[in-house]
Amino acid sequence: MFYDAIENRHGLPHDPLKALVAPRPIGWISTVSNAGICNLAPYSFFNAVGEKPGYVVFGSAGIKDSLHNIAENGEFVCSLATWDLRHHMNMSSAAVPHGVDEFPLAGLTATASILVKPPRVKESPVALECRHFQTIALPGAGRYKQSYNLVIGRIVGIYIDDRFISDGLVDTAAMKPIARLGYMDYAVVTAETMFTITRPEVDVDGQVVPGSVTG
Numbered sequence: 487m488f489y490d491a492i493e494n495r496h497g498l499p500h501d502p503l504k505a506l507v508a509p510r511p512i513g514w515i516s517t518v519s520n521a522g523i524c525n526l527a528p529y530s531f532f533n534a535v536g537e538k539p540g541y542v543v544f545g546s547a548g549i550k551d552s553l554h555n556i557a558e559n560g561e562f563v564c565s566l567a568t569w570d571l572r573h574h575m576n577m578s579s580a581a582v583p584h585g586v587d588e589f590p591l592a593g594l595t596a597t598a599s600i601l602v603k604p605p606r607v608k609e610s611p612v613a614l615e616c617r618h619f620q621t622i623a624l625p626g627a628g629r630y631k632q633s634y635n636l637v638i639g640r641i642v643g644i645y646i647d648d649r650f651i652s653d654g655l656v657d658t659a660a661m662k663p664i665a666r667l668g669y670m671d672y673a674v675v676t677a678e679t680m681f682t683i684t685r686p687e688v689d690v691d692g693q694v695v696p697g698s699v700t701g
């Protein structure tokens with residue numbers, strides 16, 4: 487099948503886009519209001535988009551509490567959502583009123599970050615401390631008058647639980663990160679689903695030597 491994505495008349499019972507851009511990492515965004523109330527919510531229109539320095543982005547449908555807080559003070563933290571924390575992560579997405587702290591609601595501990603005010607999720611093995619760079623209101627198109635707000639943040643501090651570092655490498659599979667698929671579906675990274683491919687190289691004769699695949 488093919489359909490015009492601006493018209494978006496795909497003829498399917500549900501919009502398939504999110505099932506097509508999958509898996510998407512989940513940015514578990516914590517912020518704090520100037521009044522001192524913490525906020526936590528998962529965002530799967532999320533990714534890292536650069537390194538040295540690192541940048542992350544996430545997309546918000548409208549101005550949600552996370553965006554309000556970031557507009558107030560320009561800081562946020564992205565904790566890693568993992569298999570062990572999947573129910574907590576889901577609870578933190580509840581549409582509760584502005585001013586409700588999702589940390590206790592989701593049964594999680596807010597622990598102090600090092601360089602920014604918003605706390606990280608203590609139970610999570612990774613946290614990216616970020617300073618706001620820019621928010622871009624993405625333009626609508628066709629019959630969709632509004633789109634998402636894209637928040638861009640520069641990573642200024644990185645917490646890694648030392649238990650997940652072995653032989654100088656982060657053991658991503660041991661952390662079991664979860665990712666969003668389409669509909670209500672998720673995926674999890676484990677040692678069984680991971681594989682390694684080295685980059686192809688161009689030899690002295692200009693021949694491309696394929697990378698090697700393990701797993």
Ligand SMILES: Cc1cc2nc3c(=O)[nH]c(=O)nc-3n(C[C@H](O)[C@H](O)[C@H](O)COP(=O)(O)O)c2cc1C
Pocket residue numbers: 512525526527528529530531532545546547548550551552553575576578579580581582666
């Ligand atoms: C796994 C998951 C991913 C989500 N991703 C997004 C997203 O990318 N953008 C968005 O606007 N809402 C997303 N949501 C919904 C928000 O988490 C939800 O609206 C939340 O209440 C927003 O919280 P806030 O108002 O405290 O920022 C997601 C929910 C879940 C469970």
